[in-house]
Amino acid sequence: MLGLLGASAVVLTAGGGAFVLTRDPAGARVPWSVAGERFEDPRLRAVSYAIFAPNPHNRQPWIVDLRTEGEVHLFCDTDRLLPETDPFGRQIVIGLGCFLELLKIAAEADGYAVEVDGFPEGASEERLDKRPVAHVRFTKKAGIPMVPLFHAILRRRSNKEPYDTDRAVPASVLMAVTAEGRDNVSSGATANPDDVSRLRELTWRAHVTEVTTPRMNMESLRLMRIGKSKIEANPDGIALGGAFLETLNRIGVLTREELADQESSAFHQGLEMYREITGTAMAYVWVITEGNTRRDQLAAGRAWVRMNLKAAEIGVGLHPLSQSLQEYEEVQPHFWEVHAMLTKRPGQRIQMLGRVGYGPDVAPSPRWPVETRLLEA
Ligand SMILES: Cc1cc2nc3c(=O)[nH]c(=O)nc-3n(C[C@H](O)[C@H](O)[C@H](O)COP(=O)(O)O)c2cc1C
Numbered sequence: 001m002l003g004l005l006g007a008s009a010v011v012l013t014a015g016g017g018a019f020v021l022t023r024d025p026a027g028a029r030v031p032w033s034v035a036g037e038r039f040e041d042p043r044l045r046a047v048s049y050a051i052f053a054p055n056p057h058n059r060q061p062w063i064v065d066l067r068t069e070g071e072v073h074l075f076c077d078t079d080r081l082l083p084e085t086d087p088f089g090r091q092i093v094i095g096l097g098c099f100l101e102l103l104k105i106a107a108e109a110d111g112y113a114v115e116v117d118g119f120p121e122g123a124s125e126e127r128l129d130k131r132p133v134a135h136v137r138f139t140k141k142a143g144i145p146m147v148p149l150f151h152a153i154l155r156r157r158s159n160k161e162p163y164d165t166d167r168a169v170p171a172s173v174l175m176a177v178t179a180e181g182r183d184n185v186s187s188g189a190t191a192n193p194d195d196v197s198r199l200r201e202l203t204w205r206a207h208v209t210e211v212t213t214p215r216m217n218m219e220s221l222r223l224m225r226i227g228k229s230k231i232e233a234n235p236d237g238i239a240l241g242g243a244f245l246e247t248l249n250r251i252g253v254l255t256r257e258e259l260a261d262q263e264s265s266a267f268h269q270g271l272e273m274y275r276e277i278t279g280t281a282m283a284y285v286w287v288i289t290e291g292n293t294r295r296d297q298l299a300a301g302r303a304w305v306r307m308n309l310k311a312a313e314i315g316v317g318l319h320p321l322s323q324s325l326q327e328y329e330e331v332q333p334h335f336w337e338v339h340a341m342l343t344k345r346p347g348q349r350i351q352m353l354g355r356v357g358y359g360p361d362v363a364p365s366p367r368w369p370v371e372t373r374l375l376e377a
Pocket of ligand 1: 052053054055056057058091092094095098156157158159160319320321322323364365
């Protein structure tokens, strides 16, 4: 990145201190500090935590209808799909599964039992439509149960930083994390050096395929928000915040146009950064389903977020790397390679794959306020 900096180093040192302090997109993180207590309705209290679910490209594809007493009806916002990298909406549904699991955990910690009915009116496997993703019924229970994972909701992250290559991930940590991946899915993990080096290479190659396939790269670039004002105006998508990146953007070095140009130095520096990120994986975890129905995808999301919460509770980083699991044509060689490596039977589907390791602390990612995700009467 320093190579990219050039003239902007001057900008940052000459009176850059105040600038640095004001560039944090704190407004996009407000939902993280107001979750819970301020809402009267227990369903809204739970939804105010569920919006912290991991989800592809931080699209936050959820719409919540609270108009039926005691129930939450969850819909997919079909304006928030990723038609290129996620042509069937599989990853979007996984994100909605993550949302449902956080909803359940938050409701239980608040003294409610919840019953989740996934895709109660059926679903198309080809494309997502306006039919409900889930009906969730809330019932008050006596006493407030202990729900340990609840306390990890506000600490959970997808930690996309390079990890410490001097710090191995103990088998006990991988066991504790994968133990949360149950209920209609199977989870797996490896810290075996041969497997890790193979997966580092494979995930890197799949990333290169994605960014060098222009229609895939453009889908991500269109969702990029560079700098505080863009992130706060649209607290979703791929947020590149902080004074350093914002300065590169202002001087025209880090822009959508530059990143779309495979000859540019921004494009090459971006690739280098990703090489480091994928190359510092110290272990991997994954979630597999027997088939690939919409309910399988919801189950995979529910398992993934529990694993992510457990990782947060333990203090180890987890970062989904989905490129090799995608369905578009150019990535198929990587898709088959990773399935040949990690699945046991034909038909099994890897829904999530993530690298594990110890990285620096990272700030929570942007979220739209809960009120903006509610279906109006
Ligand atoms: C189905 C799914 C696929 C994802 N794939 C990737 C990925 O390939 N690369 C990546 O950096 N993050 C990936 N993520 C993580 C999201 O980018 C992340 O959840 C989102 O930006 C919100 O950030 P947070 O999880 O830290 O709250 C994925 C998440 C989900 C649920």
